[in-house]
Amino acid sequence: MSHAEHGRDTSPKPYGVVAAFLTPEQLLAAAKRSKQAGYNNMDAYSPIPVEGLVDVIEWRDDKLGWMVFFGGLFGITAGITLEWWVSTTAYAHNAGGKPLFSLPAFLPVFYECTILFSAFAATFGMLALNGLPKPHHPIFNAEAGSRASRDRFLLCIEADDPQFDKDATVAFMGGLGAESVEYVETSEGY
Amino acid sequence: MAKKEAYDERLLTGEQSNAKIDTSIADIPLEGSRHMQPPIKMLFGVKGSPWLLLLLFGFLFVNIMMLAITVLLLNGIGVWGNNEPTGWGFGIINFVWWIGIGHAGTLISAILLLLRQQWRNSINRFAEAMTIFAVMCAGLFPLLHTGRPWVAYWLFPYPNILSLWPQFRSPLIWDVFAVSTYFTVSLLFWYVGLIPDFATLRDRAKKRITQVIYGVLSWGWRGSSKHWYRYMHASIILAGLSTPLVLSVHSIVSFDFSMAIVPGWNVTIFPPYFVAGAVYAGFAMVILFAIPLRKWYKLEEYITMKHLDWCAKVMLATGMIVAYGYGMEWFYGWYSGVPFERSLLYNRLHLFDAPYSAIYYLLVVCNIAIPQLLWSSKIRHNLKWLMGISFSISVGMWLERFVIIPMSLMRDYLPSSWGYFSPTIWDYSLFFGTIGFFVFLLMLFIRYLPMINIFEIKELAHHTEHEAHKEGAVAH
Numbered sequence: 001m002s003h004a005e006h007g008r009d010t011s012p013k014p015y016g017v018v019a020a021f022l023t024p025e026q027l028l029a030a031a032k033r034s035k036q037a038g039y040n041n042m043d044a045y046s047p048i049p050v051e052g053l054v055d056v057i058e059w060r061d062d063k064l065g066w067m068v069f070f071g072g073l074f075g076i077t078a079g080i081t082l083e084w085w086v087s088t089t090a091y092a093h094n095a096g097g098k099p100l101f102s103l104p105a106f107l108p109v110f111y112e113c114t115i116l117f118s119a120f121a122a123t124f125g126m127l128a129l130n131g132l133p134k135p136h137h138p139i140f141n142a143e144a145g146s147r148a149s150r151d152r153f154l155l156c157i158e159a160d161d162p163q164f165d166k167d168a169t170v171a172f173m174g175g176l177g178a179e180s181v182e183y184v185e186t187s188e189g190y
Numbered sequence: 191m192a193k194k195e196a197y198d199e200r201l202l203t204g205e206q207s208n209a210k211i212d213t214s215i216a217d218i219p220l221e222g223s224r225h226m227q228p229p230i231k232m233l234f235g236v237k238g239s240p241w242l243l244l245l246l247f248g249f250l251f252v253n254i255m256m257l258a259i260t261v262l263l264l265n266g267i268g269v270w271g272n273n274e275p276t277g278w279g280f281g282i283i284n285f286v287w288w289i290g291i292g293h294a295g296t297l298i299s300a301i302l303l304l305l306r307q308q309w310r311n312s313i314n315r316f317a318e319a320m321t322i323f324a325v326m327c328a329g330l331f332p333l334l335h336t337g338r339p340w341v342a343y344w345l346f347p348y349p350n351i352l353s354l355w356p357q358f359r360s361p362l363i364w365d366v367f368a369v370s371t372y373f374t375v376s377l378l379f380w381y382v383g384l385i386p387d388f389a390t391l392r393d394r395a396k397k398r399i400t401q402v403i404y405g406v407l408s409w410g411w412r413g414s415s416k417h418w419y420r421y422m423h424a425s426i427i428l429a430g431l432s433t434p435l436v437l438s439v440h441s442i443v444s445f446d447f448s449m450a451i452v453p454g455w456n457v458t459i460f461p462p463y464f465v466a467g468a469v470y471a472g473f474a475m476v477i478l479f480a481i482p483l484r485k486w487y488k489l490e491e492y493i494t495m496k497h498l499d500w501c502a503k504v505m506l507a508t509g510m511i512v513a514y515g516y517g518m519e520w521f522y523g524w525y526s527g528v529p530f531e532r533s534l535l536y537n538r539l540h541l542f543d544a545p546y547s548a549i550y551y552l553l554v555v556c557n558i559a560i561p562q563l564l565w566s567s568k569i570r571h572n573l574k575w576l577m578g579i580s581f582s583i584s585v586g587m588w589l590e591r592f593v594i595i596p597m598s599l600m601r602d603y604l605p606s607s608w609g610y611f612s613p614t615i616w617d618y619s620l621f622f623g624t625i626g627f628f629v630f631l632l633m634l635f636i637r638y639l640p641m642i643n644i645f646e647i648k649e650l651a652h653h654t655e656h657e658a659h660k661e662g663a664v665a666h
Contacts, residue, residue, distance in 0.1 A: 024652065047208060047390070048649040049418040059416060064423050082347060083358045091355035098359060108364035108442050111434075112371040119375045119431050123382055126424035130417045133409035140412070148413045149389040151208035 012185040014159040015138035017169045018145070019178035020152045024050040027153035030176040031056045034157060037172060041161035045139055045148035064125050071121025072114050079110030138186045145184075152179070197495045197571050201309055204491040206651040215642045216390050218487055220400065225637055228486060240486050245633040251626015258620040259334065267337050269616045276599040276611040281335035282446075283591040284621050287471070288328035288628075289369065289443055290464075290587060292376070293436060294472025295321030299379060300432035303425070308653075309500055311646040312492045316483070316635070317476050318380045323631040324475075325373045327624040332365070334620075361445040368442040372435055379428045385411050386421075386645045440468040447594065453530040454598035457522055463515030467587060470508040470557075473501050474583035479632065481573050483641065492642055499570050505583065506564040512590075513558045530603055537601055538593065545600060545610055550593050556586030 021027045027044055034042060035056060042057050044050065054060065083106045087093075092100055127133070139145045139156060148154050155178075157169055166183060173181045218224050225241040232238040262269055272279030295317035302310035333339045345366045347356050356363045388408035395401045411417070441461035448460040477498060484493040523535035537544035541551070560582045569575045596611040635641070 044415040045413045046415065046418070047386075047413060048645050048652060049422050050415060053415045054419045057415070059419075061416070061420065062423075064420055064427070068427050086347060086355040087358055091353070093357070095357060095359055102359055105359040108438070108445075109358055109367045111438065112364075112367040115431050115435060116371045116374060119378050119428060122424045122427045122431065123378045126382070126420050127409065129420050130414075132411065132417075135405065135410045137410065137412050139414075145412075146393040149386065149393045149411070150212055 010189050012188055014164075014166065015141070015184045015186045016156045016158040016164070017166070017173050017181065018139070018142040018154050018156045018184050019173040019176055019181045020144040020147065020154050021178055022152070024048070024153055026177060027155055028053060028056060030155050030173075030178065033176060034155065034172075038163050039157050039161050039169075041158040041164075043156050043158065045145070045154040045156065047149055047151060047153075050153065061129065063129060064122070067125035067129075068118050068121045071125070072118035075114040075117030076110055078117070079113030080106065082113075083109060136187065138184055141187060142182055142184045144180060144182070156184070197499070197567075199496060200654070201312070201494060201496060202491060202647070202651055202654055203494055206491070206655075208648050208651075211644060211647050211651060212390065212394060214489070215492070215640055215647065216387070216394055216644050218636070219638050219640055220391060220395055224487065240482065241633060241636065244629055245637075248626045248628075248630025248633055251623050252630050254619050255623025255627055258616050258623050261616055262334060262620070263339075267335070269614060271611060271613040271617050272596075273609070273611075275602065275607050275609045276596050278595050278599060279611055280613055280617040280621055281331045283588065283595050284624065285328050285331040285335075286443055286464075286591045286595075287588050288324045288331070288624065289372075290440060290468035290471045291475045291584075292321035292324035292328070292372075292472060293440060293465070293468035294476050295319070295324075296372075296376060296432050296436045297469050297472065298476075299383070300429045300436060303429040304433060308650055309497055311650050312494075312497055312642055313476060313480060313501070314646075315380075315383065315639075315643045316479070316632075316641045317472075318376065318383070319632065319635045319639070319641075320472075320475060320479070320628075321376050322373070322380060323628050323635075325369065325376065326631070327628050329369060329373065330624060331620075361442070361449045364442045365446060368439050372439045375428070375432055375435055379432055382421075382424060382428060383643060384639065385409060386413065387640045387643065389413065390644050391640065436469075437465055440464045452598050452602055453528070453534040454519070454523075454594065457519060459515055459518045459522070463512060463518070466508045466511035466515065467590065470505055470512055471584060471587035473505045473508070474580040474587070477501050477505075477576055477580040478584065481577055483636070487636075487641075489642065492647060495571055498573075498576060499567075502564050502570040502576060502579075505580075506561060509557065509561045509564075509583070516554070516558065533601070534598060538597065546592070546597055549589055549597070553586055553589040553593055556582045557590060560586075 019030060021030060024046065027046065027050060031042060031044060031053060035058070040058075044053055044057070046053075084101055087102070087106075088100045094100075098105070139148070139154070142154070142156075144152050144154055155173075155176075157164065157173065163169075170181055170183055226237075226239045229237055229239060230243070232243060270279060270281065272281065295314075298310045298317045299314045302314075333342050336342050336345075344350075344354065345356060345363065356366075385408055388404050389411035392401055392404035392408050395404055441464065444460040444464035447455040448457055450456065480493055480498065480501070484490050520535060523531045526532075538547055538550045541547050561579055563569045563575065563579060569579075600611055601608045
């Protein structure tokens with residue numbers, strides 16, 4: 001199949017330059033130096049969360065907290081509304097002379113609903129913001145890509161960085177004390 | 191068991207590196223041969239291993255459980271021993287017992303995460319797995335106890351042609367919500383914790399099929415720093431959400447009793463005392479499995495004597511709360527001045543004049559007397575003693591529910607309607623069947639999933655090494 005058949009160019013395109021380090025400290029230092037050198041579009045890949053890395057690459061995203069808040073708000077509202085509607089309208093049943101809308105007795109159910117929907121929001125919100133599931137990603141084309149889940153700490157300067165230049169970036173990253181430096185392209189068909 | 195191990199203050203012993211952690215933990219599910227260690231002789235000289243033996247034992251009892259369920263469904267609840275006045279027998283005893291066992295997992299993964307307790311890292315994964323399997327066993331009992339489990343979905347609020355809706359003032363409906371939420375949230379938390387570990391397994395697997403399976407399970411996790419940031423955020427939020435669950439689930443279970451007017455049940459101490467009992471039983475079960483597993487899979491460097499020591503201390507503390515609860519039951523019974531409460535106390539304590547009162551004494555021995563040995567550090571550091579005490583607590587916690595449920599119901603207000611409860615073979619086979627089911631699931635879990643959280647151990651190893659460097663720098 002030729003690349004132009006669907007009217008979209010699906011040939012491999014540059015993705016970035018990946019340097020592999022042995023420790024999180026080396027990774028952090030390399031990220032700082034890349035930032036100083038003027039690179040902005042970076043990401044790191046590591047087997048453990050590296051403290052302070054997102055601060056170095058100046059990236060922040062606190063949407064998740066809000067998603068969980070609204071998940072919980074939905075849970076508590078849905079829980080109380082359901083209990084209220086069921087007990088006063090749909091099946092108004094006098095149990096032991098208690099008021100039809102018995103808030104104290106309704107607490108356990110809407111409390112559980114709050115937690116349930118917050119937990120859904122936290123889990124699926126995290127996955128959605130992270131763009132997972134995503135079975136394939138260009139970083140897996142790197143030799144070291146599959147080591148990021150085990151024992152290597154990777155720094156990738158991405159090709160969409162305005163300062164990115166294949167040879168210059170490879171040379172720059174070679175000077176960061178990495179174990180290996182490689183140029184990575186996206187896969188055919190993406 | 192093994193020779194006595196020296197007590198070490200560290201949470202990780204031995205030289206650790208990322209590569210070593212991978213071979214020690216991540217390769218267990220990848221290498222079938224690891225499960226055939228240590229070799230033992232089984233029947234007729236066939237070679238086997240403790241894992242295989244437990245798997246077969248579990249499988250046998252899963253079949254017994256299936257048989258018990260089939261007999262129950264064909265004949266109805268009449269095959270069980272509960273009958274008026276004892277409407278709740280083994281079904282509810284076992285439900286409460288199993289739910290309680292799950293609580294250690296949630297406590298370890300949620301409360302200890304919020305408290306930044308590093309010792310949770312080595313035991314949280316399999317404790318959480320135990321939570322999920324224990325809740326599965328627990329859920330089976332009330333489900334079957336409804337008598338017609340095929341319409342158990344009537345318990346949930348949904349629009350139906352019967353125009354019927356649940357009674358939200360009933361503790362039994364609270365239980366449906368509490369237990370199903372507990373199960374769902376525990377499962378989500380467990381799965382979220384597994385995602386980076388699935389990626390490690392995917393990248394270490396050699397066979398294509400294994401790579402694909404773990405790859406799918408990892409949802410394409412690539413360890414991006416941006417992903418980690420949101421991931422850690424989500425973990426701490428899930429821990430915060432699970433923390434109230436640790437306290438609420440067993441509180442709500444205890445409302446099944448304390449909201450009723452049966453003597454011995456209508457007590458305000460029930461919620462905290464049930465929660466403490468749940469954590470108590472849960473840690474006992476964690477120790478019962480942790481000690482053999484660390485030995486068979488050579489994980490002594492990760493689940494150290496210090497972990498076991500702290501688990502034992504948690505048991506001792508929660509055990510004292512439980513003992514306080516028993517004391518309060520006595521006090522309330524006497525101080526209330528209610529003749530029915532006082533006669534309940536009499537029934538529990540009078541060895542020769544009331545049914546099953548020997549069980550009450552056995553309970554006090556198993557749950558209060560024997561665990562006092564844990565005050566001694568020598569006993570806490572002795573694996574055999576720890577196993578024995580944990581077993582005694584597991585039995586004791588089951589007896590506690592026996593004392594609360596049938597013993598209160600056998601003799602309540604009207605002596606003319608007093609009765610006797612005797613469990614049948616189908617009660618026992620379903621109970622032991624679920625124990626087999628639990629063991630079976632746990633063995634499958636050990637076979638196919640990493641039983642210790644890989645990335646958290648790597649993080650811990652890195653921090654420990656870092657601190658050692660710092661201390662070294664100060665000394666120079």
